[in-house]
Amino acid sequence: MIGDRRFAADAxxxxxxxxxxxxxxxxxxxxxxxFWEGDERRFYxxxxxxxxxxxxxTTGATALGHEPEH
Amino acid sequence: xxxxxxxxxxxxxxxxxxxxxxxxxxxxPVAFARELAEFPVKRVELLGEFFALWRSPSGRYGIIPEPxxxxxxxxxxxxxxxxxxxCPYHGWRFDTDGVCTDQPAEKDNTNFQNRVRATAGKVEELxxxxxxxxxxxxxxxxxxxxxxxxxxxxxxGWADLPCNYxxxxxxxxxxHHVEYLHGRYFEFIGAHEGFTAPAxxxxxxxxxxxxxxxxxxxxxxxxxGASEENDDWKVGHPLVFPYNMRVGxxxxxxxxxxxxxxxxxxxxxxxxxxxxxxxxxxEQPAVPDYEIPVFDERGRHVVNYVEGQDIMAWCTQxxxxxxxxxxxxxxxxxxxxxxxxxxxxxAAVENGEDPLGTVREPHERIDLPCEKDKFHAGxxxxxxxxxDMGSTRFSPMLDTIRKVHLSAADRVVKDKAAGRPSFTxxxxxxxxxxxxxxxxxxxxx
Ligand code: FES
Ligand SMILES: [Fe+2]
Ligand SMILES: [Zn+2]
Numbered sequence: 001m002i003g004d005r006r007f008a009a010d011a012x013x014x015x016x017x018x019x020x021x022x023x024x025x026x027x028x029x030x031x032x033x034x035f036w037e038g039d040e041r042r043f044y045x046x047x048x049x050x051x052x053x054x055x056x057x058t059t060g061a062t063a064l065g066h067e068p069e070h
Numbered sequence: 071x072x073x074x075x076x077x078x079x080x081x082x083x084x085x086x087x088x089x090x091x092x093x094x095x096x097x098x099p100v101a102f103a104r105e106l107a108e109f110p111v112k113r114v115e116l117l118g119e120f121f122a123l124w125r126s127p128s129g130r131y132g133i134i135p136e137p138x139x140x141x142x143x144x145x146x147x148x149x150x151x152x153x154x155x156x157c158p159y160h161g162w163r164f165d166t167d168g169v170c171t172d173q174p175a176e177k178d179n180t181n182f183q184n185r186v187r188a189t190a191g192k193v194e195e196l197x198x199x200x201x202x203x204x205x206x207x208x209x210x211x212x213x214x215x216x217x218x219x220x221x222x223x224x225x226x227g228w229a230d231l232p233c234n235y236x237x238x239x240x241x242x243x244x245x246h247h248v249e250y251l252h253g254r255y256f257e258f259i260g261a262h263e264g265f266t267a268p269a270x271x272x273x274x275x276x277x278x279x280x281x282x283x284x285x286x287x288x289x290x291x292x293x294x295g296a297s298e299e300n301d302d303w304k305v306g307h308p309l310v311f312p313y314n315m316r317v318g319x320x321x322x323x324x325x326x327x328x329x330x331x332x333x334x335x336x337x338x339x340x341x342x343x344x345x346x347x348x349x350x351x352x353e354q355p356a357v358p359d360y361e362i363p364v365f366d367e368r369g370r371h372v373v374n375y376v377e378g379q380d381i382m383a384w385c386t387q388x389x390x391x392x393x394x395x396x397x398x399x400x401x402x403x404x405x406x407x408x409x410x411x412x413x414x415x416x417a418a419v420e421n422g423e424d425p426l427g428t429v430r431e432p433h434e435r436i437d438l439p440c441e442k443d444k445f446h447a448g449x450x451x452x453x454x455x456x457x458d459m460g461s462t463r464f465s466p467m468l469d470t471i472r473k474v475h476l477s478a479a480d481r482v483v484k485d486k487a488a489g490r491p492s493f494t495x496x497x498x499x500x501x502x503x504x505x506x507x508x509x510x511x512x513x514x515x
Contacts, residue, residue, distance in 0.1 A: 004137055005085060006189050038179045 013041075019056045022047035032056070072393040072409075080412055081234045081390050083330045084118040088416040093117055093312060094205035095425050097212045098329050099339065100133070101200040102226065104356045111155065113146035116204065118332040122146040123193065123202065124155045131193035132166035133202045139170070139186040164188045197341070198224065198357025213429045216437045217316070217325045221495035222345030223352050223474050226359040227461040229338050231381060234390045235313060235330040236412075238338070241380060242315040242326070243404030245278045245291040246514075251379045256459075259374055268455040270445040271376075279303070279511040280404045281504050285427045286311035287408060288439060290506050293446070301441030304502045308438055311411060311426045316498070319444025320452030321346025321475065323497045334389040340377065340461050344474045345495035346453065348481035352474070362461045376460040403510045440498035450479055 003011060018032040022045075030048040034041060043056045072080065082089045100114045106125040113136060114121045120136035122145035132155060138145050143159035150156075154165040156172070163172040168190030170183040191204035197218030203209045231238070241247065253272025260267040273293040281288045290306035292298065301319075309315050315326040327339040340362070363372040364381055371382035398405060415425040429436070444452050453475045462468060478492075485492040 004135070004139075004142075006135065006187075007139065010185070036182050036185065038177065039181045 017041070017043075017058055019043055019045055022050060022052055023054070024052040025050040071396055071398070074394050077390070077393040079416075080393075080409065081236050081333060083235075083333050088420070089412065090117060092412070092415045092419050092425050093330060095210065095419065095428060096205075096312065097194075097201045097203045097210070098313070099199040099327060100202045100329075102357070102359050103195050103198050103200055104359070106131075106200060107356075110150040111146060111148055113144070114202070115331045115335075116202065117330055119204070120146070121191070121202070121204065122148055122155060123200065124148065124150050125200075126150060126152050126154075128152060130166060131195065131200060132164075133191040133193050133204065134164055134168055134188040138162060139188055140173075145188075162186070164190075166190060166193075198226070199341070210424070210428045210430055211432065213427070214433060214435045215310070215316070215325065216435055216497045217323050217341055217343050219435045220323065220343055220345060220497035221351060222323065222343035222349060222497070223467075223471065224341070224343050224354060224357045225462070225465050225467045225471070226342070226357060227340040227362045227377070227465060228359060229362045229364050229381065230331065231336045231338050231364065231385055232334060232389060233336060233385050233387065234334055235328045235336040237387050237391045238328045238336055238384050239309065239313065239315075240405045240408060241384060242309040243280060243287055243289055243408045244402070245289055245404070246275050246401050247383070249273065249275055251383055252376050255373075255379060256376075263374055265374070268459050270452065270455065271459075273445060275514055277303070277511065277513045278401065278404070279306075279506055279509075280407050281306075281506065281509045282407070282411065283308065283504055285436075285438065286314075287404070287411065287509075288504060288506075289404065296446050298506070300446050301443045301500070302445065303506055305439055305441040305500060306506070307440045309408065310438065312415070316438045316440050317444075318440045318498055319442060320450060320456065321349070321478065321494075322453055322456055323440070338377075338381070342462065343495075343497065344453075344471050345497055346450075346475055346478040347494040348478035348485065348492040349474065349495055350477060350481060350493075352470070358465070358467055360465050362464050375463055378461075400512055401514065403512055407510050437497065437499050439503040440500070442498070442500040450475065 014034050022029055027049045029045050031046040032043045034043050041058050045056055046053050079088055083093055084090045098116055101112050111124040114123045121133050122136050123133045125131050136144050136146050138157040140162050145155055145157055147158045148155040154163045156163040161174040165171050168188040170186045191202050192209045194201050194212050201212050256267035275291055277292040279290040286309040288306045288308045290303045292303045307317050313328050317324050323343040325341040329337040331337050366372050372378040373382050418425050457472055482492045
């Protein structure tokens, strides 16, 4: 299949960054479906062995706190 | 002969191939203007890719790849709005620059919108055709060739052919075929179907010649009974690189267009302007188009008209003709020269240069050299043969076109008697633009 060449960089980034192993039981993940929300890339993950489900977000080197109401 | 690899390289049209990258440097007609007036969005296939082409209510055109960046539904089924094309599936909207300007189900976020930009091409209308450029920036200008801007009465015959465009272009540098395919073969078909084929098409070639020039290759011929002084040699007519041929004669001006739709499909168009001496201008709010027959009901090629004969030859060469087992002769020197030109342009594009015929200078029109007295048949006779024996026979405008030529001829007689000059629409350079015979020449006498 010839991919949509416009978004080859996004496809590469997905291949590079997708989580590979279950954070609970460390077997290979069965699903890491990427979606975008605001500025964030998120991976909706599922492990078939232990049924763990969760979202993983790449953050880079930045850690954000929350901003209190003011 | 070529190797299989060379044939593959020559005939490719897809992005990322050497030839595909050359082809993406040119503008192509992708619709008739009347199509988008009838319905404002059209699915277009060009160079092996699909696109959505649209026209906004105020007349602005846009073209983007067919798959929606969201989840790949077809934008060719989109909703045309003043500010762009909206995907029918979840309503993402893209403007003519390809910018995503609305994602109805998402929280406002320009960052996400920026990431899903659709690569937009450029679109312009000219001569009743809608033209698109889908290559890299900066886009060249759309060349305003004479046929698209000149005075005259127009129509466009067309057909989608099941073969690669290169073999059609090779026909444009093959003068000898006229004498057989449109001469001897036409006569043979005529004898069986009970009509008389035009005599001028069967005249014997005594010399052919080819000259590379800034828009392609000028093709020349000397037919029996003529000399170097005849238009067919002195002026000739050009293959317009990489996908057109400019022809004419007898007050008819034509661009034969061969748009590579994909590797094995070519949109063939006969863009014709009837503009004889003595032409009396007629109103034409839209340029009419008509499909020309390729196959009959038994699936055989329709060969009793000139272009049908060409189409038969092109298609029966195969979807992509097998150049590994062909046998070119000396008389095919124009074909070899064209292959060299394709190769040169592949190298030019790789070196970051503009390929042949790229136009970046603003201009009113570009006139191409084209003989006026074709096959030294006499103008009016050529025009009438053209109407009866060519694709114009199938035009819904046939009667009007005959009248255009007949009343123009009348007009010239009257003008002559009254001692005043007749109006002749300007089109084609009818005098020599280059010294003939500089690149390749073959004598067959
Ligand atoms: S697929 Fe186009 S908006 Fe969803
Ligand atoms: Fe022909
Ligand atoms: Zn697990």
